[in-house]
Amino acid sequence: MTEQRLLSGQDVPALQRGPTLSRRSMLRWAIAAVNSVATVSLLSACRGAEPTPLPTATVVAGESPVPTVQAPIPTEPLPTPTVAAGPKRGGRLVVAITSQLQSLDPANHRDRVTETVLRCIFDGLVTRRPDGKIVPEIAESWQQVNPTEWEFRIRPNIVFHNGEPLTAETVRFSLERVAFEGKLDGETSPRRSLLPPIVAIETDGDLRVRIKLANPVPEAILLAGLVHNQIVPKNYVESVGSVGLAERPIGAGPFAFVQGTVEGPIILRRFEQYYGGSPDMPPVGPPLLDEVVFRVVPELSARLAALKAGEVHIAQGITPDALAQIENDPRIVVRSYPGTRTTWLAMNTTKAPFDRREVRQAMNYGLDVQAIIDRVLGGRAVRMRGAVPPFSQHFDARIQPYPFDPDRAKQLLAEAGLANGFQLIIDAAEADRSIVEIIAQQYRALGIDASVRIWEWPVLREAALKGERQMIFASWGNAFRHPVDLLNPTLMTGGRGNYALYSNPEVDRLLEEAAVASETEAARLYARIQQILYEDAPWVFLWIPDEIEAASSLVEGWQPGPDGRVLLADAWLASP
Amino acid sequence: MRSVRTVRIVERLLETGFLMVAIAIFVFFVMRYLPGDPVDLIMGQEGNVPQEQIDALRRQYGLDQPLFVQLGNYLRNLVRGDLGTSVVQRRAVHELLLARLPATIELSLGAIIVAVVIAVPVGVVSAYWHNSAVDRVSMAITFIGVSMPPFWLGIVLIIVVSAQWQLLPVGGRIEIGLEPAQITGLYVVDSLLTGNSQALFSSLKHLILPSVTLGAPVAAVLARVLRSSMLDALAQDYVRLARAKGADELIVVLKHAFRNALIPSTTILGLEVGSLLGGNMIVETVFSWPGIGRLTVESIFARDYVVVQGVVMVYVFIFVLVNFLVDIAYTLLNPRITL
Numbered sequence: 001m002t003e004q005r006l007l008s009g010q011d012v013p014a015l016q017r018g019p020t021l022s023r024r025s026m027l028r029w030a031i032a033a034v035n036s037v038a039t040v041s042l043l044s045a046c047r048g049a050e051p052t053p054l055p056t057a058t059v060v061a062g063e064s065p066v067p068t069v070q071a072p073i074p075t076e077p078l079p080t081p082t083v084a085a086g087p088k089r090g091g092r093l094v095v096a097i098t099s100q101l102q103s104l105d106p107a108n109h110r111d112r113v114t115e116t117v118l119r120c121i122f123d124g125l126v127t128r129r130p131d132g133k134i135v136p137e138i139a140e141s142w143q144q145v146n147p148t149e150w151e152f153r154i155r156p157n158i159v160f161h162n163g164e165p166l167t168a169e170t171v172r173f174s175l176e177r178v179a180f181e182g183k184l185d186g187e188t189s190p191r192r193s194l195l196p197p198i199v200a201i202e203t204d205g206d207l208r209v210r211i212k213l214a215n216p217v218p219e220a221i222l223l224a225g226l227v228h229n230q231i232v233p234k235n236y237v238e239s240v241g242s243v244g245l246a247e248r249p250i251g252a253g254p255f256a257f258v259q260g261t262v263e264g265p266i267i268l269r270r271f272e273q274y275y276g277g278s279p280d281m282p283p284v285g286p287p288l289l290d291e292v293v294f295r296v297v298p299e300l301s302a303r304l305a306a307l308k309a310g311e312v313h314i315a316q317g318i319t320p321d322a323l324a325q326i327e328n329d330p331r332i333v334v335r336s337y338p339g340t341r342t343t344w345l346a347m348n349t350t351k352a353p354f355d356r357r358e359v360r361q362a363m364n365y366g367l368d369v370q371a372i373i374d375r376v377l378g379g380r381a382v383r384m385r386g387a388v389p390p391f392s393q394h395f396d397a398r399i400q401p402y403p404f405d406p407d408r409a410k411q412l413l414a415e416a417g418l419a420n421g422f423q424l425i426i427d428a429a430e431a432d433r434s435i436v437e438i439i440a441q442q443y444r445a446l447g448i449d450a451s452v453r454i455w456e457w458p459v460l461r462e463a464a465l466k467g468e469r470q471m472i473f474a475s476w477g478n479a480f481r482h483p484v485d486l487l488n489p490t491l492m493t494g495g496r497g498n499y500a501l502y503s504n505p506e507v508d509r510l511l512e513e514a515a516v517a518s519e520t521e522a523a524r525l526y527a528r529i530q531q532i533l534y535e536d537a538p539w540v541f542l543w544i545p546d547e548i549e550a551a552s553s554l555v556e557g558w559q560p561g562p563d564g565r566v567l568l569a570d571a572w573l574a575s576p
Numbered sequence: 577m578r579s580v581r582t583v584r585i586v587e588r589l590l591e592t593g594f595l596m597v598a599i600a601i602f603v604f605f606v607m608r609y610l611p612g613d614p615v616d617l618i619m620g621q622e623g624n625v626p627q628e629q630i631d632a633l634r635r636q637y638g639l640d641q642p643l644f645v646q647l648g649n650y651l652r653n654l655v656r657g658d659l660g661t662s663v664v665q666r667r668a669v670h671e672l673l674l675a676r677l678p679a680t681i682e683l684s685l686g687a688i689i690v691a692v693v694i695a696v697p698v699g700v701v702s703a704y705w706h707n708s709a710v711d712r713v714s715m716a717i718t719f720i721g722v723s724m725p726p727f728w729l730g731i732v733l734i735i736v737v738s739a740q741w742q743l744l745p746v747g748g749r750i751e752i753g754l755e756p757a758q759i760t761g762l763y764v765v766d767s768l769l770t771g772n773s774q775a776l777f778s779s780l781k782h783l784i785l786p787s788v789t790l791g792a793p794v795a796a797v798l799a800r801v802l803r804s805s806m807l808d809a810l811a812q813d814y815v816r817l818a819r820a821k822g823a824d825e826l827i828v829v830l831k832h833a834f835r836n837a838l839i840p841s842t843t844i845l846g847l848e849v850g851s852l853l854g855g856n857m858i859v860e861t862v863f864s865w866p867g868i869g870r871l872t873v874e875s876i877f878a879r880d881y882v883v884v885q886g887v888v889m890v891y892v893f894i895f896v897l898v899n900f901l902v903d904i905a906y907t908l909l910n911p912r913i914t915l
Contacts, residue, residue, distance in 0.1 A: 187666070190633060267753070299731075305746045309738050311746050341621075458877075459611045463611070484624055
């Protein structure tokens with residue numbers, strides 16, 4: 001894998017972003033904590049990361065290729081490394097992740113950081129390339145046998161880290177752990193909803209697995225689900241149980257677990273018998289690095305400092321406003337790739353003034369979204385044109401974003417009898433405070449009396465779903481890149497992410513039909529849905545932020561991957 | 577005499593046990609009063625999760641039962657010594673606590689040592705030469721120390737000492753791969769016990785910045801209290817008498833005045849353990865220190881109820897225990913005081 005590979009991959013957004021404490025929120029907390037017991041307001045203050053300025057004149061340490069102990073920290077500034085001739089084997093690479101893991105069992109978590117680490121240890125039937133395409137991994141090929149049945153052919157001669165062969169039976173066992181009830185030592189996997197309803201999984205010889213679904217499901221949905229479910233060794237899991245697997249994970253991925261706990265650090269070592277991964281993601285073969293270490297560094301400024309000090313090679317979870325501190329440092333490389341977390345302002349469509357469509361449209365006309373993307377987010381975001389993001393299947397490219405047109409906005413407000421503006425409170429979580437302040441400022445320019453209120457997310461979420469909020473800044477992950485994964489939960493009546501409390505019987509019906517329709521029919525239905533949603537404007541359509549990571553310039557052949565993965569199978573460390 | 581003391585200790589322990597359970601019950605209700613459900617939060621803002629599956633998971637974790645049934649189950653398990661199972665991590669709460677407690681104890685001890693090492697000389701010197709330049713400067717510094725938020729100090733230290741000068745590591749407990757054999761879980765102690773000098777140096781290096789960050793505000797408070805109680809003591813008749821007898825000035829200050837001035841300072845140190853535990857939540861996050869503080873923060877955000885209940889019980893226990901030790905220290909400092 002070379003640097004030239006297009007960085008167009010996208011990610012699975014955080015299932016739940018790990019809580020990080022910003023300086024401001026920590027101050028608030030510190031004060032409150034002195035006062036007494038945790039209160040609601042105290043809890044509301046503690047999400048989101050904020051950067052702290054770092055000095056730029058620092059030294060980045062090199063990493064010795066000797067794997068045994070951590071490299072010494074040099075006291076002299078190092079020259080900018082020259083590009084080495086070719087990939088080099090060896091070395092230990094340290095990645096700073098943003099939160100601790102939920103589990104080391106790939107079937108027993110719903111967390112993106114956990115997946116980042118576990119997908120270095122475990123492979124799945126299929127995987128997603130940085131360009132977004134789903135390609136074979138452990139599966140060699142697949143075909144649809146009938147509308148509800150799929151057959152996967154397993155790549156032969158794959159072994160797990162403990163030498164156990166990977167067969168159709170292990171695949172069946174692994175998928176059943178997720179898809180069926182009570183398979184994790186009597187409990188059900190929290191990842192169950194990632195797979196479509198499965199009736200049966202059958203094997204045919206050692207290399208064929210048939211998945212029988214309860215109802216027809218688009219190929220994209222089934223495959224996207226399989227991307228997020230990894231294969232585990234049956235005999236091993238049966239002997240040690242799910243608890244044993246979570247203590248000592250064994251997979252068939254590029255790196256084998258050496259030691260560590262969910263609290264970190266986690267040490268992995270190259271698996272020499274690795275089958276090489278997806279042939280669609282060359283080069284194929286065992287990794288070059290001897291070891292990979294994942295270190296939990298929750299605070300953003302500490303991650304950046306660790307990167308500058310040479311203690312870590314790759315830092316995840318960088319925010320756009322922190323880039324100024326590292327972008328000019330020749331020893332640090334910043335890479336971003338389009339994310340899949342859609343953001344929008346949900347307007348409460350059940351209460352005045354947002355029960356009127358023209359007011360909701362006015363809010364879309366009155367916000368200069370592109371200016372915020374360009375100036376505040378440094379261009380590191382993709383604009384939402386309507387309710388379906390551009391990377392999604394069935395995205396209707398004919399839809400153009402609402403133009404920034406304050407006059408039109410004012411005219412629409414006047415038509416709604418709001419020529420003198422109205423009082424608007426935008427509610428948001430701490431992490432989004434600065435961006436929402438800017439949005440409020442733009443609305444004030446329209447004559448709207450806009451202000452911002454900050455909450456802890458679970459508190460805000462519940463209040464919004466009860467209809468107790470006017471407008472909230474919200475987001476929803478669309479990892480499957482299919483409208484079903486985004487619109488059904490957020491804009492169908494009663495959806496668990498329907499913060500706009502939007503209820504349109506026609507949209508409900510169309511969404512239900514589209515979910516089971518043929519590809520061409522689905523395309524037609526989703527085009528219609530997008531048109532309705534665009535005009536109805538239950539949201540102010542915002543953007544999909546890029547995922548940003550930073551690395552030492554010594555790391556070669558690395559790129560941030562989709563699903564928050566760091567693709568380390570082909571990474572190597574240049575000599576300083 | 578001894579039996580009276582034993583009875584008092586047993587009484588205290590029983591009281592503490594009741595207090596721990598009472599506070600766990602209080603937290604049980606407060607946490608559930610907060611909006612947000614752990615299973616719903618685990619599913620996040622993401623994808624199309626059917627409500628039936630969320631309900632099924634809530635049933636699986638017993639979260640669907642009436643509150644008093646849940647409380648009854650919790651208390652019943654508590655009596656058996658079972659603190660429950662984390663919803664998010666699917667691990668026993670006592671395991672989570674035991675995995676992280678040593679890190680927090682090590683950091684808190686480090687902070688106390690830093691606090692005492694700074695506060696005692698500053699307090700004594702400021703009191704002895706009170707109103708001098710030394711006194712004014714050190715009191716000004718302690719004033720800053722009291723008002724300085726720990727996260728700010730921590731980040732400044734990381735940026736200057738770790739990133740800029742590269743003298744000490746940015747965070748973590750020890751260099752990866754150097755972990756000493758587990759005996760107490762305190763890396764410094766374990767490296768000493770196993771004679772592992774490499775691990776000892778590494779863990780001490782990692783301990784310095786977080787201990788300073790956590791200990792600085794305590795040092796500031798302690799120095800100010802010690803100064804005023806030293807001033808009081810130095811003005812007492814017994815000090816005048818000692819001086820009149822012609823005792824060496826050092827003896828007067830350290831033996832007669834300092835020892836008596838220690839009682840209020842010890843009280844403050846005991847109470848400050850509370851703020852140490854609170855400060856841990858912030859300092860452990862800044863320094864990537866895998867302790868109880870971070871577990872608390874993470875569990876509150878995730879609404880991982882039983883973990884928060886467990887953590888709070890540990891906090892109560894530590895707080896009461898430390899203050900009990902403070903009471904015992906009184907009897908040593910002043911034999912006229914009894915338990």
